[in-house]
Amino acid sequence: xxxxxxxxxxxxxxxxxxxxxxxxxxxxxxxxxxxxxxxxxxxxxxxxxxxxxxxxxxxxxxxxxxxxxxxxxxxxxxxxxxxxxxxxxxxxxxxxxxxxxxxxxxxxxxxxxxxxxxxxxxxxxxxxxxxxxxxxxxxxxxxxxxxxxxxxxxxxxxxxxxxxxxxxxxxxxxxxxxxxxxxxxxxxxxxxxxxxxxxxxxxxxxxxxxxxxxxxxxxxxxxxxxxxxxxxxxxxxxxxxxxxxxxxxxxxxxxxxxxxxxxxxxxxxxxxxxxxxxxxxxxxxxxxxxxxxxxxxxxxxxxxxxxxxxxxxxxxxxxxxxxxxxxxxxxxxxxxxxxxxxxxxxxxxxxxxxxxxxxxxxxxxxxxxxxxxxxxxxxxxxxxxxxxxxxxxxxxxxxxxxxxxxxxxxxxxx
Numbered sequence: 001x002x003x004x005x006x007x008x009x010x011x012x013x014x015x016x017x018x019x020x021x022x023x024x025x026x027x028x029x030x031x032x033x034x035x036x037x038x039x040x041x042x043x044x045x046x047x048x049x050x051x052x053x054x055x056x057x058x059x060x061x062x063x064x065x066x067x068x069x070x071x072x073x074x075x076x077x078x079x080x081x082x083x084x085x086x087x088x089x090x091x092x093x094x095x096x097x098x099x100x101x102x103x104x105x106x107x108x109x110x111x112x113x114x115x116x117x118x119x120x121x122x123x124x125x126x127x128x129x130x131x132x133x134x135x136x137x138x139x140x141x142x143x144x145x146x147x148x149x150x151x152x153x154x155x156x157x158x159x160x161x162x163x164x165x166x167x168x169x170x171x172x173x174x175x176x177x178x179x180x181x182x183x184x185x186x187x188x189x190x191x192x193x194x195x196x197x198x199x200x201x202x203x204x205x206x207x208x209x210x211x212x213x214x215x216x217x218x219x220x221x222x223x224x225x226x227x228x229x230x231x232x233x234x235x236x237x238x239x240x241x242x243x244x245x246x247x248x249x250x251x252x253x254x255x256x257x258x259x260x261x262x263x264x265x266x267x268x269x270x271x272x273x274x275x276x277x278x279x280x281x282x283x284x285x286x287x288x289x290x291x292x293x294x295x296x297x298x299x300x301x302x303x304x305x306x307x308x309x310x311x312x313x314x315x316x317x318x319x320x321x322x323x324x325x326x327x328x329x330x331x332x333x334x335x336x337x338x339x340x341x342x343x344x345x346x347x348x349x350x351x352x353x354x355x356x357x358x359x360x361x362x363x364x365x366x367x368x369x370x371x372x373x374x375x376x377x378x379x380x381x382x383x384x385x386x387x388x389x390x391x392x393x394x395x396x397x398x399x400x401x402x403x404x405x406x407x408x409x410x411x412x413x414x
Contacts, residue, residue, distance in 0.1 A: 063078070063400050063401065063413035063414055064078040064079050064080055064081065064413065064414060065078055065079075065080045065081070065082065065083035065093075065411055065412070065413055066078030066079065066080070066083075066411070066412055066413075066414060067083075067086075067091070067409050067410065067411055067412070068395065068409070068410045068411075068412055069408060069409065069410070070375065070386075070394070070395075070405055070408055070410065071394075071395075072394065072395040072396065075104075075106070075409070076102060076106050078412065078413065078414040079095060080093040080094060080095050080102070081094045081095055081096070081097075082094040083102075083411060084118075085403065085406045085409070085411060086104060086406060086407060086409050087119065087120050087121045088121055088122075089103055089104050090102065090103055090104075090119060090138075091411075092117070092118055092119060093108070095108070095110070098110040098111070098112065099111055099114060099115055099116065099117035099127075100117065101117075101119060101138070104409070109138070111127065111136075111140050113129065113140065114127035114128060114129050114136065114140070115127070115128045115129075116128035116133070117136070118153075119138065120153050120156070121156055121157075122156070122157050122173055123137050123138050123173070124136075124137060124143060124157065124159075124173040124174075124175075125137070125138070126151045126152070126153070126159065127146075128146075129146045130146060132146040132147050132148060132149070133146065133148040133149070133150055133151040133161070134146035134147065134148060134151065134175075135151065135159060135171065135173075135175050143174060143175035144161070144171065144175040147163075148161040148162055148163065149162045149163065149164060149166075150162040154170055154189070157172065157173040158170055158171065158172055158173070158178070159171045159172075159173075160187065163183065165183065167180070167183040167185075167186055167187070168180065168183075168187050169181065169183070170187070170198075170215075178215065179198070179215050179217070180217075184217070185198070185200040185213055185217075186200055186201045186202065187199070187200055188200060188201050188210060188228075189230065196214050196215035196216075197212055197213070197214055197215075197220065197250060198212070198213050198214070198215070199211075199212060199228050199230070200212070200213050200223070201223060202223040204223060207226075208226075209223035209224055209225060209226065210223055210224075210225050210226070210227060210228045211223035211224065211225070211228075212228065212237075212250075212252060220250070220251065220252045221248070221252030224241075225239040225240060225241055226240055226241050226242070227239065227240040228240075228248075229265070231265050231266070231267070232265070232266060232267070233267050234250075235249055235250060235285075236248070236249055236250075236255065236256075236267065236285065237249075237250070238263060238265070239254070239258065240258070241258055242258075243261070244258040244259060244260065244261070245258060245260045245261070245262065245263045245274075246258035246259065246260065246263075247263075247272075247285075255285065255286075255287070256272075256283070256285070256287045257287070259276065260274040260275060260276050261275045261276060261277075262274070262275040263275070264298070264299070264300045265300075266300035266301075266302075267285070267300070268300050268301040268302055269301040269304065269319050270284055270285060271283070271284065271290055271291070271300075271301050271306075271319060272284070272285070272300075273298040273299065273300055273306070275298075276293055277293065279293040279294055279295060279296070280293065280294075280295040280296065280297060280298035280308070280309075281293035281294065281295065281298070282298070282301075282306075290319075291317070291319075291321045292321070294310075295308040295309055295310060296309040296310060296311065297309035297314070297331075299335040299336065300336075301319060302336040302337065302338075303336075303337055304318055304319060305317070305318060305324060305325075305336075305337055305355065306335075307329075307332070307335035307336065307342075309327075309331075310327050311327070313327045313328055313329055313330070314327065314329040314330065314331060314332070314335070315327035315328070315329060315357075316355075316357075324355065324356075324357075325353070325355070325356070325357035326357055328357075329344055329353075329357075330344070330345050330346070331345075332344060332345060334369070334370045336370070337355055338370045338371045338372060339371035339372075339374055339389060340354060340355055340389075341353065341354060341360060341361070341371050341376075341389060342355075342370075343368050343369075343370060344359075344363070345363070346363040347363070348366075349363040349364060349365060349366065350363060350365045350366070350367065350368035350378075351363035351364065351365065351368070352368070352371075352376070360389070360391075361387070361389075361390075361391040362391070364380070365378045365379060365380055366379045366380055366381065366382075367379035367384075369404070371389065372404065372405065373405060374388060374389060375387070375388060375394060375405055376388075377402060377404060378397060379397070380397050382400075383397050383398050383399060383400070384397060384399050384400075384401065384402045385397030385398060385399060385402065386402070386405075386410075395410070399412050399413070399414065400413045400414065401413035
């Protein structure tokens, strides 16, 4: 329920199970889930998160990974030790310690000369050879010298390449350095922002401070903040100094002063949840209070509703602060409605309510995740499957492991 500031580091250190349950859906929903797998320059995931799949290759006796369609039909048999979701037409796989990829029609391609191979969208991938990282194309041709201590995706078609001194170049998909050729900046961003704005850090009087620089090397704002955070907004960034938070715009101007104890990381309906003097309320981009500071917890708005807490229980309000769901709900991990349904918990089990607070799917599940594209991932007695909005099992609850549907394809372990 805690819709507080979620820093980019959280995206990297998210736990094993949750990291695999990525989806391709509306950007607001993605951000509520704490992930941003959007095929754009500004919103692509850090490669560090995606690489969680490859930190430890599963032994042969572990379940193998395959792929289903949304009807539950097998389209690729379970035969991979590891497998990512599909990015366009390909998924990254590991089979018998060989790294490669598989296409949607089941054709496999492996790289005998490389390890740690990973492709996101596009035809340029990351690979490791002789203990060093570089870039390759899907044919296995090297696009750079293998000299980097680490390479990670820095957006849709850019790469952050770390050198021996722990500073990084930014390369394009052809392996050409497009930023920080002379390693002047200590890059802190984890993705290539759509306006080509990058967070960098300097140590000033023994304090590590952050500023903004554009892709041409022009400093937008000198380092003066303890932290700067990119969020799902084209105009604003969150900044923090001395445990207080505020917002700057892409020109470096403070548009909301650093006076808040916590802030929400989503800006929807032009409303931002903020904490001040122990209570939550909502402000506009102009720092005008629109909903009073009267709540003990508050999430961002999505589809016109926000989960808020009064006392021990949660309810839902609209943008005019009218109560739409009474304050009789327990804390939930996913405080929002998708496909007009939201998860609620009762006696350790989970079900779904509608926007009037009425139970639509009974509390029978040990785990449940939000509806995306009319399907919800559920678990009973250690087995998982998918249900529709009527509670009917579309993919039987019988699998050891499923992942979220992406582009009509679902990974599974068997």
